Amino acid sequence: xxxxxxxxxxxxxxxxxxxxGLGIAFALLVALLTAAKAHTGPIYGEAxxxxxxxxxxxxxxxxxxxxxxxxxxxxxxxATVLTTLGxxxxxxxxxxxxxxxxxxxxxxxxxMLLSFVWTLALLTLIAERAYKVKIIGSITMPIxxxxxxxxxxxxxxxxxxxxxxxxxxxxxxxxxxxxxYAACAVSFALAMMFLVQDGMKSExxxxxxxxxxxxxxxxxxxxxxxGGALAVTAYDLESKAEVMVSRGHPLFIQIPDLGWxxxxxxxxxxxxxxxxxxxxxxxxxxxxxxxSKAMFxxxxxxxxxLAIFVARVKNGQYASPDADGFYRTALPANPFLLAGIVGSxxxxxxxxxxxxxxxxxxxxxxxxxxxxxxxxxIIGIAFPLLTLMIAAGAYWANQAWxxxxxxxxxxTWAAIxxxxxAGYLHMRITRGWKxxxxxxxxxxxxxxxIFTFFGVTYLLPGLHAYAAG
Amino acid sequence: MGLKSxxxxxxxxxxxxxxxxxxxxxxxxxxxxxxxxxxxxTSEPEDLQRNYSPETLxxxxxxxxxxxxxxxxxxxxxxxxxxxxxxVSLDRWPNAWKAYTKPVRFATAPFRASxxxxxxxxxxNEAAALxxxxxxxxxxxxxxxxxxxxxxSGLFGERQKFAVxxxxxxxxxxxxxxxxxxxxxxxxxxxxIQVTEGxxxxxxxxxxNKGGSTKKELPFFIRCxxxxxxxxxxxxxxxxxxxxxxxxxxxxxxxxxxxVNDPLTYKGIRIYQASMGQSSTPRLLTFAAAPAAxxxxxxxxxxxxxxxxxxxxESLSVLRxxxxxxxxxxxxxxxxxxxxxxxxxxxxxxxxxxxxKLWILYAQANSTQGQAAPYIFSIxxxxxAQYTGLEVSHQPGQFGxxxxxxxxxxxxxxxxxxxxxRVWATIIESEGGKQLWVGGTTNKNRDRFQTKFEEIKAELAxxxxxxxxxxxx
Numbered sequence: 012x013x014x015x016x017x018x019x020x021x022x023x024x025x026x027x028x029x030x031x032g033l034g035i036a037f038a039l040l041v042a043l044l045t046a047a048k049a050h051t052g053p054i055y056g057e058a059x060x061x062x063x064x065x066x067x068x069x070x071x072x073x074x075x076x077x078x079x080x081x082x083x084x085x086x087x088x089x090a091t092v093l094t095t096l097g098x099x100x101x102x103x104x105x106x107x108x109x110x111x112x113x114x115x116x117x118x119x120x121x122x123m124l125l126s127f128v129w130t131l132a133l134l135t136l137i138a139e140r141a142y143k144v145k146i147i148g149s150i151t152m153p154i155x156x157x158x159x160x161x162x163x164x165x166x167x168x169x170x171x172x173x174x175x176x177x178x179x180x181x182x183x184x185x186x187x188x189x190x191x192y193a194a195c196a197v198s199f200a201l202a203m204m205f206l207v208q209d210g211m212k213s214e215x216x217x218x219x220x221x222x223x224x225x226x227x228x229x230x231x232x233x234x235x236x237x238g239g240a241l242a243v244t245a246y247d248l249e250s251k252a253e254v255m256v257s258r259g260h261p262l263f264i265q266i267p268d269l270g271w272x273x274x275x276x277x278x279x280x281x282x283x284x285x286x287x288x289x290x291x292x293x294x295x296x297x298x299x300x301x302x303s304k305a306m307f308x309x310x311x312x313x314x315x316x317l318a319i320f321v322a323r324v325k326n327g328q329y330a331s332p333d334a335d336g337f338y339r340t341a342l343p344a345n346p347f348l349l350a351g352i353v354g355s356x357x358x359x360x361x362x363x364x365x366x367x368x369x370x371x372x373x374x375x376x377x378x379x380x381x382x383x384x385x386x387x388x389i390i391g392i393a394f395p396l397l398t399l400m401i402a403a404g405a406y407w408a409n410q411a412w413x414x415x416x417x418x419x420x421x422x423t424w425a426a427i428x429x430x431x432x433a434g435y436l437h438m439r440i441t442r443g444w445k446x447x448x449x450x451x452x453x454x455x456x457x458x459x460x461i462f463t464f465f466g467v468t469y470l471l472p473g474l475h476a477y478a479a480g
Numbered sequence: 481m482g483l484k485s486x487x488x489x490x491x492x493x494x495x496x497x498x499x500x501x502x503x504x505x506x507x508x509x510x511x512x513x514x515x516x517x518x519x520x521x522t523s524e525p526e527d528l529q530r531n532y533s534p535e536t537l538x539x540x541x542x543x544x545x546x547x548x549x550x551x552x553x554x555x556x557x558x559x560x561x562x563x564x565x566x567x568v569s570l571d572r573w574p575n576a577w578k579a580y581t582k583p584v585r586f587a588t589a590p591f592r593a594s595x596x597x598x599x600x601x602x603x604x605n606e607a608a609a610l611x612x613x614x615x616x617x618x619x620x621x622x623x624x625x626x627x628x629x630x631x632x633s634g635l636f637g638e639r640q641k642f643a644v645x646x647x648x649x650x651x652x653x654x655x656x657x658x659x660x661x662x663x664x665x666x667x668x669x670x671x672x673i674q675v676t677e678g679x680x681x682x683x684x685x686x687x688x689n690k691g692g693s694t695k696k697e698l699p700f701f702i703r704c705x706x707x708x709x710x711x712x713x714x715x716x717x718x719x720x721x722x723x724x725x726x727x728x729x730x731x732x733x734x735x736x737x738x739x740v741n742d743p744l745t746y747k748g749i750r751i752y753q754a755s756m757g758q759s760s761t762p763r764l765l766t767f768a769a770a771p772a773a774x775x776x777x778x779x780x781x782x783x784x785x786x787x788x789x790x791x792x793x794e795s796l797s798v799l800r801x802x803x804x805x806x807x808x809x810x811x812x813x814x815x816x817x818x819x820x821x822x823x824x825x826x827x828x829x830x831x832x833x834x835x836x837k838l839w840i841l842y843a844q845a846n847s848t849q850g851q852a853a854p855y856i857f858s859i860x861x862x863x864x865a866q867y868t869g870l871e872v873s874h875q876p877g878q879f880g881x882x883x884x885x886x887x888x889x890x891x892x893x894x895x896x897x898x899x900x901x902r903v904w905a906t907i908i909e910s911e912g913g914k915q916l917w918v919g920g921t922t923n924k925n926r927d928r929f930q931t932k933f934e935e936i937k938a939e940l941a942x943x944x945x946x947x948x949x950x951x952x953x
Contacts, residue, residue, distance in 0.1 A: 171712040174720055174740035174753075384927075395892045402885040411741050413752040413871040414670055415878050416661065418549040419522070420515035430508050434501070440895070440924070441497070441647075471515050 057111070058167075060104035061125070065159040067097030068132070072156050075148035079364050082371045087145045091136070094148060097155075098132040105129055112169045117185035118176055120346070120468070121165040126186070128155045128162075130193035138197060142385050146375050149364070150200040153357045160353070161346055166252070180407035187403055191396035192460055195432075198389040199457035201382050202450040208379035209447055213366050214299040217306050218287040220362040224280040224309065227351040232273055234470060235348070240265035241273060243324065245331065246344035253344050256333060264329040264338045269320065276316045279309040303366060310359035317352045347469035383446055386453055387439060394432045401425050420471040424463040431456045495571035500564040507557050514548035521547060521687055550688070555665055562658045569651050580644050585636040586629040587904035587919055595904075596926070597933045598919040599948040601940055606907050609916040610635060612943035613905035616918075616936045622903055634906030643898035643923060649891030653884045660880025668875040671696060675704040676759040677865040678785070680727055684872045698872065701727040702751065705735075707868040709756050720756045722868040748876055755869030760803040760817040765824070766861035767796070772854055779860065790855065793831055800825035805841070812839075819862070828853055899925050903936070915949065916940070 074090035077083070105125060108116045116122035135151045138144050206216070235242045242263040245254035254262040283305040290298030321342065328337035342349055365372065376382070404422070409415040416422065435452040438444035444452070493499050517540060518528050528537060528546065537546075544551035584591060592598065603609035610626075613635055617624045622637030671684035680703035686694040707722040725735040726746055736744045743752040762784055769790060770777035780796055782788045787797040804816040805823035812823045824840045826848070838848040838857065846858045903920040918936060922929035941947050 171714070171716060171718060173717055178741045391896050395889070395896070398885075398888060398892060402889075405881070405885075409878060410743065411752075413743070413750060413754075413873040414875065415881055417522070418511075418514060418519070423511045423515045427508050427512060430504060437501075467515070 057104045057107040060100045060107065061159065061162065064097045064100040064104060064128075065156070065163070067093045067100060068128075068152055068155045068159060071097060071148060072152035075146070075152050076360075076364065078375070079146060079149045079372060080368050082368075082375055087148075090148055090152075091139060094132060094136060094152065098129070098136065101125075101129050101132060108169065114172070115182045115186065117182055117189075118172055119165075119170070121162055121167045123185060123189065124158050124162045124165070126189045127193060128158045130189050131155050131158075131196060134193050134197050138385075142377075142381075144201070144204070144377055144382075144385065146204065146372070147197070147200050150203065150361065151196065153361075154196065157350065157353050157357060161350055165343055165346055175411045178407055178410060180403055180410065184400060184403040184407055187396050187400035191393045191400050192464060194389055194393035194396060195457050195460045198386050198393060198453050201386040201389060202453035202457075204376050205379055205382040205386060205450045206447065207365060207369070207372060208376050208382055209450070211447070213369060214287055214290070214302060216362055216365055217299075217302055218284055220358050221280045221284040221287075221306060221309065223358055224313070224355045225277060225284065227355045228273055228277040228280060230466070230470065231348060231351055232270070232277060236270045236274070237265050239270045240267045241269035243329075243340045243348065244344040245338035246341040248339060248341060254338060261344075262331055262334055262338065264331040264340060266323050266327075266329055266340075269323060272316055272319060276309075276312055279305075279312040283309060306359065306362065310356060310363070313352065313356050313359065317356065320348070320352065347465060350465060379446075383449065386450065390432060390435060390453060390456070394429075394436060397425075397429055397432060401429060420467050421463065424459070424467050428456065428459045428463050431459050491567065491571075494564050494567040497568060500561065500568055503557060503561040503564055507554075507561060510548055510554060510557070513545065517545050517548075519547055519549070521550065550665070555662065558658055558662060562655055562662075565651050565655060569648055573648070576644050576648070580641060583636070583638060583641070583902065585625070585627040586632075586634055587636075587906050587917070588629070592904075592906075592908075592917065592919055595919040595921050597921065597930065598917065599933075599937050599940075600908070600910070601916045601918075601944050601948055602912065602946050603907060603914050603916040603944065606633075606914060609907065609914075609944065610905065612940055613916060613918055615943060616939035617903055617905070619939055620932050620935050624903070624905070632906060634904060636902070636904050638900070638902040640898045640900050643894055643900035646891055646894035646898060649887060649894055653886075653888035653891050656880050656884030656887060658884075660877035660882075660884060663877035663880065664875045665877075668873070668877060669696060670871070670873040670875075672754060673702065673870050673872060674759075674867045675702055675722075675724075675870060676761050676867040677704050677707055677763065679704060679761075698749065699728070700733065700746070702870065703727055704868050707756060707866040720753050720868075722753055722756075722870070724751065724870075749872060749874045752871040752873070753868065754871040757867055757869070758864045759867040760819045761865045761867075762801060762819070762862045763865040764863040765798060765801075765859060767826075767857045768860050769796070769855040769857055772856055784865075787829075790828075792854070794854070795829045796857075797827045797829070798824060799827045799837065805843075807841075812841075819864075822859070824859060826857055828855070899923065899928070901929055901932070903933075916944070 071090045071093035074086045074093065078086040078090065105116060108122070108125065116125050131151055132155055135148050138147050231241075242265050245262040245264045246252070247254050256262050283302040286298045286302035286305055290296060290302065324340055324342055324345070328339050330337055377385075401422075404425070405415040408417065408422075431452070435444075435449065435456060438452065439449055518531060520528070532540065540546045544553060548554055587595070601609070610633065614624055617635065617637050622639060624635040624637035627634050627636050669686055671686040673681055673684045675681050680701040682698045682701045683695050684698060686696055688694055703725045705723040705725060707720075709717055709721070710719040712718045719739055721737055721739045723735070723737045724744060725732050726744075727733070734744070734746050738744045738751065738753050740753045743750045745751075764784065765782050767780050767782060768777040769780050778791060780788045780790060782796055782798055784798055784801065787795045789795050800812070800823070802812055802814045802823040803819035804814065804821045805812050806815045807813070812825075815821075822840075822842050824842075826838045826840070827835045828838060829835045836851075836853050838851045838853055840846060840848055840857065840859055842859070848855075848857045900923045901920065902922075903918065905916065905918045908915050908917045918940065920929065920933050920936075937948050
């Protein structure tokens with residue numbers, strides 16, 4: 012019986028390799044299709060360098076994941092080389108933009124992602140060298156790939172700064188934010204690895220992953236579902252800008268039936284979670300296997316959903332209840348939707364990696380105790396940076412808007428993030444919280460970071476709105 | 481149940497970490513709710529009405545959920561949290577103070593058993609063994625003191641003992657920040673004012689949830705001498721500026737050209753550049769003056785606070801400008817600020833100094849025809865004054881906040897990077913004769929201390945010529 016299981020796992024491993032390959036090929040295809048911007052300018056220019064970084068990072072991500080699947084040491088060495096080269100290209104892109112704009116690149120979503128990716132790649136290389144956590148690239152590099160793809164879709168022209176942004180404190184504030192958020196991302200990756208090493212059951216990871224997917228699709232449907240259609244932002248391809256109804260209010264157009272499709276995706280993600288819950292309550296472990304199959308189906312459905320989303324966005328004009336006529340849309344106008352969909356698929360792929368290669372993964376990862384300690388150390392770096400980031404932001408707000416604290420949603424959520432990490436450190440230092448409880452705390456913290464970074468910008472209104480475009 | 485037991489109960493509740501954590505979680509939850517429900521001070525009233533049904537809005541208002549961050553109960557929550565922080569700190573202070581001033585100097589048997597790092601060495605000569613231990617401690621950076629208890633002698637050394645206070649520094653910084661913020665809640669204010677070029681004003685509209693109905697008089701007048709904006713080539717704004725003068729008792733006390741990100745501060749009141757626009761007050765009016773006797777009209781530019789001279793020597797001035805007028809009981813009144821339908825009263829002063837008052841009532845005719853004067857005037861053009869939108873704020877508590885931030889940075893450095901380590905040595909009796917016992921502990925970063933303790937052991941082994949005794953299995 013057990014031999015049969017092992018056999019089956021190995022077969023699944025091959026399936027996985029194909030799946031991961033297909034996933035990456037698909038991601039690259041999306042990138043190539045949508046990154047069809049004119050790559051003019053000097054060869055060392057920002058667009059070309061960023062494109063080179065994308066290709067190198069994608070290669071590195073594939074190799075890191077390949078290492079995760081097969082455990083072949085050679086892969087990770089090549090991955091490190093690719094990451095380093097990608098990082099150099101990324102540095103060139105940052106430097107070129109900096110020199111063209113005459114200021115550090117922090118002023119809109121595109122520039123912030125550019126800096127974020129740079130920091131994340133740097134931290135990955137550091138974590139690999141200094142802490143010997145080789146597998147970390149299999150989590151951080153896919154994040155960089157998604158981010159760079161997202162950047163290809165965002166308006167990237169160098170825009171002059173509006174008066175409120177002409178402050179040195181802006182650079183201080185945003186660079187601290189990037190550093191601390193990247194450190195939070197690394198601590199999240201480490202906490203997940205800790206859970207793997209600590210022997211958390213695969214079905215619990217499955218429940219975690221499907222909960223994440225459900226949260227993403229629920230957020231999209233709550234804000235964008237319009238009687239079966241999905242509301243997206245209208246985009247003017249000529250001027251490369253969103254169509255606005257009035258200042259701060261973009262025009263929403265409705266893609267028919269896409270809302271139903273995404274409701275279906277949500278249901279497909281609910282199935283594995285439901286099977287997990289029932290399996291837990293009724294003590295029927297056989298349901299967990301069914302849950303894994305449901306999870307696999309859900310991932311396939313999500314990939315289909317992405318393909319249909321891209322196809323419908325790229326072709327066709329849609330009506331809006333707020334204005335006459337038909338409007339076009341484009342992927343750049345909907346980075347929040349796209350990031351959610353792609354992020355969810357990647358999380359699913361990582362879960363499959365864990366499901367099929369758990370023993371191999373556990374051999375490759377550092378011991379649980381080390382991961383626990385390094386997570387704490389990284390948060391010990393992230394937290395002071397987070398504190399200074401909020402303080403610099405408050406000081407800047409005091410110079411620009413007349414108040415150091417306005418309870419703007421972004422501010423409030425930054426404070427909540429701070430509280431969560433303060434809670435982690437407090438419990439760790441005074442109560443000796445370690446291991447699994449601490450890891451969950453670190454995961455929660457990064458969830459709040461993601462919400463503060465993306466969710467607040469695209470879901471909640473506020474002063475930081477200029478960051479959206 | 482007396483007052484005393486009630487106090488004890490209150491003290492126990494407030495000095496419990498659990499209460500503090502509970503309170504801060506409640507603050508966090510309500511803060512999150514405040515980012516989801518539209519808040520009155522930051523949203524347009526129409527937005528609230530569009531998003532919520534009237535009953536929902538009524539209840540949200542009643543529960544104070546449309547202005548969470550300025551409501552009394554939120555402030556009470558913050559104050560409660562601060563109180564809890566103070567009680568928790570006070571409750572634990574005596575222990576920390578004792579650890580700082582009167583640390584355990586001599587390692588007694590039960591204390592020895594509680595330490596995470598210990599080692600034993602066979603020692604022939606007591607004094608030589610202790611001096612070897614002293615040397616080993618000194619080598620890794622301690623300056624040990626000689627201690628004794630009940631005839632037994634030993635050594636004690638510690639480093640960075642101020643780390644004991646790091647938690648108090650962090651708590652103090654939080655209190656400073658909250659105190660500053662709460663102070664601003666009581667004495668601070670924030671509002672806005674629009675001043676047209678040439679105007680001086682001293683009443684601001686406060687920014688609160690009452691929709692602009694609360695006004696406040698400043699202790700000085702703000703006069704705007706000039707205002708303007710510059711744009712980039714693509715039309716987006718590059719710079720907004722206003723040349724301001726503050727007047728106290730009619731005297732100019734300070735002048736400054738402010739821009740966004742560079743406010744003017746006077747007596748703790750800060751004035752910020754917020755917006756810019758065209759006012760309905762003209763700066764310069766251009767009239768066509770046609771001689772009543774007939775002939776070609778001439779164009780005259782009349783500055784709003786000055787006069788212009790006509791070809792025949794008369795001077796022309798604008799006595800009144802009403803941007804949008806109506807007439808009732810033969811009087812001119814202002815209907816709106818929209819300069820679509822102006823009424824202009826002109827003063828024409830001849831060489832003898834006699835002034836004739838003439839009206840242009842735009843809705844009737846753009847002309848003074850029919851009013852006895854040597855000219856017929858009609859309005860041809862107007863240049864409008866800029867107004868500058870200023871944000872005015874008084875937040876004396878911010879200095880508490882900044883001080884808190886600096887103290888917090890310091891406290892966090894202490895909490896994360898200051899490592900309080902202690903080491904002891906003493907001579908113990910065991911079955912095989914006298915032994916040198918060394919032990920140590922650290923408040924954090926066990927790995928680093930472990931290497932240090934290994935160094936001590938290696939040094940001792942070298943000095944005493946004997947390896948550390950194996951602990952019994």
